[in-house]
Amino acid sequence: MTEKITNRKIIEILEKNDKYCSHGDTVNYADPPKVFENCEGSFLFDENGTAYLDWQMWYSAVNFGYKNKRLADTMHKQIDTLPQLASQYLHKEKVDLAEIICKYMEEKYGVKGRVHFNVGGAQAVEDSLKVVRNHTGKTHQFAFMGGYHGRTLGASAITSSFRYRRRFGNFADRAEFVPYPYCYRCPYDMKVETCDTYCHKQFEKLFETEYQSVWDTKAKESEFGAFYIEPMQGTGGYIIPPDGYMEKLQASLKKRNILLVADEIQMGVYRTGKLWSWENFGIVPDIFVFGKAITNGLNPLSGIWAREELISPEKFPPGSTHSTFASNPMGTAVALEVMKMTQEEDFGAQVNKTGAYFLKQIQALKSRWKVVGDVSGLGLALRIELCEKDGYTASRELADRMFNEGLKGDLLVGDKKYGLVLDIGGYQKNVITLAPNLLISEEEIDLGIHLFEMLLRRCGAE
Template identity: 60%
Template sequence: MAIEQEVCSWGDTVHYLNPPKIFRACEGSYLYDEENKPYLDLQMWYSACNFGYKNERINNAIKDQMDRMGQLASQFLFEEKVILSKKLVDANQKRFGLKGRVHFNVGGSQAIEDSLKLVRNYKKKNLNFAFMGGYHGRTLGATAITSSYRYRERFGHFSDRALFIPFPYCFRCPYGKNLDSCDYYCVKEFEKLFESEYYSIYNPRTKDCEYAAFYVEPIQGTGGYVKAPPEYFKKLKKILDQANILLVDDEIQMGFYRTGKLWSIEHYGVKPDIIVFGKSLTNGINPLSGLWAREELINPSIWPPGSTHSTFSSNPIGVRAGLEVMSIIEEKDYETTVAQKGQKFLEGLKKLKKKYKNIGDVDGIGLALRIEICEADGFTPSKALTDKILEEGLKGDLEYKNKRYGLVLDVGGYYKNVFTLAPSLEITDEEIDMAISLLDQLFRRVF
């Protein structure tokens, strides 16, 4: 720890705890500390490890690839890349009825960058819409469409900064409305932007818009696992289509069955123009990411060789891990099991909400779940209580069936008062019961 204080940059990590926690091992749903004590992980590396730590099938596939061909420059082809691309393209053809192609990179932010280039190349425009509360990464381009000013403030002027639109965060409606009676007021407010040229972005006469695309997370990740109401994206997509604006779907956190679907946007019945993915494509083993785009946006005549490049994109290790992930997805019925496990987990969270007045909201879709921590009024955000619960969980002194555990949680939300729960898709019913019990212990301590 003393060495770390002197030689490590704090800019590439998050020093929320003092001192930071050190872990030595991982397996399944657990991390293990220096004393080999298990910590039930309910965030799985920001949803990067959907299929459990040290997944035997994925690890063995990587070892096999290492022994055969672990390294290859990305200007050459190898069989696994073609097959993985085919699986992803076929999956989207089945879901959306659209022909498209897949393009790889490393890390979610880099895939977002490629999507921005793709949009600019196709639309010849550089401005985009994005949501308040949205998170798309920390590279300069991704930061420009990420709503938090904190990520931009030390880096000067962002001339391509997105126009941020309020997300339909119904528990804290930005318009002070109620979903039961609002008649999707938020969508109507967005639609007003296109009524007159004097609203600054659109000419109704020429049907030309200054903005090229709308970047969305159907379920906001860092924003606190906030999900849009059922008809929201259908209504939004209708406006975008009329104004010839592309819909870019960021599935970096929610993709690969986190919500019980391959892509979270499937819950809303709309067809995206671009899908950006990453994280659990390789179960967190390798920084491989990518995008899928409709054929007319990405075919070689409009997006020729060398349009963009990354040395480690489509590297053999990452691609082989991704291929194994897709094989697992094809063999298992995650659509059913994730929905069932998510419902069981959510029912437990609802019982805790009834028990503790400081829990303002619980919600979820599949195994993307949220707990909003508030003051005693059940609405005023409480970052202090949230931080305290997080710290208590990492002490490793919780008990379940006469054994000691820690609990790994992640904090998100507009006010940093939301626990965003993303357990392994392989979490067992017993581990869900344990999670509810450990959360109950933490809440008793802090509330």
């Protein structure tokens, strides 16, 4: 522990963590790890009662605020009725939740499908891989550079970071990674105003000849079963693709009978102003994966929606995949309430209005600080690139310092101390990715901007 801690209770927690807990999780990125004791709305609280405004809300899992009363009441009610049940049996909440998701797809997009539930996001990604392999007979997939789909073995194979695979041997089914249209730092050094989606043209070239290794020109068949996408990249830095790109990509895939799988684990459930982020980009995937915010982080639940022809009982029969805690009553009850809550009003319009206000504030931030590079956002998924004083060269050092300083909880506003919880993403780990409470107030947004500027000054930014 490099930072001096004086609170005896916290010292004991940290000592036990050092002795008994695996350090294989991300808790131990920080030194010392941060300990929180309470939460409410947009805030976390430490042992001293110091409020930390949370700009990342548990990696976009707590979209509706900590201790959301309506959702907490739903959970308490479920505890008193049917808190647990083996996943081989049915309960009403499971089928009602599946019905809402499926009817949404039928009524809005005219596509019939089914839902399969699991527990965590990576497990749902694994289930989707089974559906893809079962339908196509292919073991290889396309995925994007900068994409993140989880850290189980199957999900790691389609996640671009070698860091997550390095310790675990050869991945024979590793995805073919394709450059994502990251226009601010274009992998082809093009300009979005004049490139005419050059990156998509490069993808199309893969199918011109068999010697590009992905296409048999005689059999008209690809070695690849699906293309896994985050329509708006999450861990990669909350990157928004240019207009028309995703539509062109889906057209290319349909022409070759390659499935499109959308990972909605971070960006789903109104983070981008729509129920599913892919709805912003003119596409309808063959499969999409969801989790995290579907229960507001209260009880783990994830799942996939797939088109009927991919997941019908004849195609994907009982026992094709299984988890003891899949479709658990606690998770499905809360998720059902989340879906009902967001359907009672134009929730997307509310998110977009708040997001527009937040984006305006970070655009003003850019005008005041040389080190703030690209800023952008969709709904309440926003990004701030931290750079050197040239406004472009990525500064991981500044991002790391601000992250750590924000967790000290000693930013004085009036006579009250605050902290600011940040999350860092991006290809060069210089992007502050913002996933605030979807119910955040304008006053809380203003407070966050003030705290962020205090951190910039403390870290010596220009």
